[in-house]
Amino acid sequence: MRIVSAHEGVIPISSPMSNAFIDFSTMDCSVLALVSDVIVEGRPLVGYGFNSNGRYSAGEILRRRILPRLLDAPPESLLDANHMLSPGKAWDVMMRNEKPGGHGERSVAVGVVDMALHDLAAKIAGVPLYRWISDHYGDGSPEDSVFVYAAGGYYAPGKTLQQLQDEMKAFLDAGYEVVKMKIGGASPAEDLRRIEAVIEVLDGDGSRLAVDVNGRFDLPTALEYGRALDPYNLFWYEEVGDPLDYGLNATLAEHYRNPIATGENLFSLPDARNLIRYGGLRPDRDYLQFDPALSYGLVEYCRIQDMLKQHGWSSRRCIPHGGHQFSLHIAAALKLGGNESYPGEFQPTGGFADDTVVSGSRVKLNDLPGIGFEGKANFYRVLRDLHR
Ligand SMILES: O=C([O-])CC(=O)C(=O)O
Numbered sequence: 001m002r003i004v005s006a007h008e009g010v011i012p013i014s015s016p017m018s019n020a021f022i023d024f025s026t027m028d029c030s031v032l033a034l035v036s037d038v039i040v041e042g043r044p045l046v047g048y049g050f051n052s053n054g055r056y057s058a059g060e061i062l063r064r065r066i067l068p069r070l071l072d073a074p075p076e077s078l079l080d081a082n083h084m085l086s087p088g089k090a091w092d093v094m095m096r097n098e099k100p101g102g103h104g105e106r107s108v109a110v111g112v113v114d115m116a117l118h119d120l121a122a123k124i125a126g127v128p129l130y131r132w133i134s135d136h137y138g139d140g141s142p143e144d145s146v147f148v149y150a151a152g153g154y155y156a157p158g159k160t161l162q163q164l165q166d167e168m169k170a171f172l173d174a175g176y177e178v179v180k181m182k183i184g185g186a187s188p189a190e191d192l193r194r195i196e197a198v199i200e201v202l203d204g205d206g207s208r209l210a211v212d213v214n215g216r217f218d219l220p221t222a223l224e225y226g227r228a229l230d231p232y233n234l235f236w237y238e239e240v241g242d243p244l245d246y247g248l249n250a251t252l253a254e255h256y257r258n259p260i261a262t263g264e265n266l267f268s269l270p271d272a273r274n275l276i277r278y279g280g281l282r283p284d285r286d287y288l289q290f291d292p293a294l295s296y297g298l299v300e301y302c303r304i305q306d307m308l309k310q311h312g313w314s315s316r317r318c319i320p321h322g323g324h325q326f327s328l329h330i331a332a333a334l335k336l337g338g339n340e341s342y343p344g345e346f347q348p349t350g351g352f353a354d355d356t357v358v359s360g361s362r363v364k365l366n367d368l369p370g371i372g373f374e375g376k377a378n379f380y381r382v383l384r385d386l387h388r
């Protein structure tokens with residue numbers, strides 16, 4: 001088995017909305033097709049990947065470093081002992097001559113290729129990715145449904161409280177029981193009005209609402225908001241300070257008793273380990289949001305899972321960022337606590353297969369081979385055009 005060609009592109013996932021730190025007016029992402037020499041029903045099997053929202057496309061690194069290493073490597077260096085495609089061995093090839101540390105856009109580029117390699121490996125095996133992951137990295141008994149919460153509640157020009165409430169009602173009508181909104185991009189008084197408006201839609205139950213600061217607060221603001229949020233008993237208080245400020249996080253955890261979530265902007269095992277060592281997070285209540293599609297892919301995510309286990313953390317405390325199909329498979333296979341969902345945003349990459357039904361805030365996976373982008377029509381058109 002060999003990879004015959006790689007086709008990389010950039011697509012917009014832009015929108016007028018903003019969180020407390022950035023707007024998404026110029027957001028884009030890398031997309032990739034890896035064409036193999038394995039022919040099924042007259043057509044080559046193709047693995048697809050993309051990078052999750054929040055980081056821009058990483059085409060330069062893909063084109064100049066990562067993809068040439070993969071394509072120039074002896075084909076057998078990408079195979080396991082059974083002569084099957086090994087994303088783990090491909091990872092070593094892609095990272096040759098890369099120094100440790102400073103994990104930024106490089107981890108995004110490797111994440112894109114890692115996703116495509118896993119899609120391809122599962123397609124070659126003829127199984128959905130969650131089954132492949134469970135057999136190769138898990139305990140062989142994947143779960144058939146995954147907890148999901150609906151993320152949205154962004155700031156947008158002219159957006160009213162009524163519109164925010166309508167957005168959240170639509171999530172509940174679609175089958176979600178937990179929702180997430182942005183805070184930290186308005187005054188505290190305005191944010192509290194927004195939070196109360198959403199809690200009203202949740203029948204007064206703040207434990208079904210997560211709020212996301214996107215790293216905006218300094219320590220005094222983090223603590224001040226924490227005091228104001230405390231009585232709502234929120235589902236979680238997310239990415240409150242700078243993602244690399246573990247000290248801020250540790251101090252917040254001393255003062256804020258309800259769950260904290262963070263990790264979507266930590267892109268490597270060493271960064272994740274530093275969070276666990278120094279971030280003061282509590283394994284009995286807090287959540288970890290590392291997103292494999294931004295952070296060197298599933299190969300690295302498995303290393304992170306091993307590290308968490310050594311530190312006494314359950315995989316159930318992990319609910320990845322991004323709202324994409326790749327992490328949905330990972331959540332089912334590795335028995336995570338769930339996965340983010342973006343019912344409305346970041347098209348065409350965001351969201352799950354077109355026939356996905358959400359019920360009781362859970363989704364079932366379908367049985368298409370690989371990740372199953374073929375079941376998401378608007379995205380599959382884009383992916384297929386890459387290599388036609
Ligand atoms: O607004 C964003 O960049 C996305 C985000 O933080 C999330 O989904 O948690």
Ligand SMILES: [Mg+2]
Binds near residue numbers: 214238239321
């Ligand atoms: Mg977030």
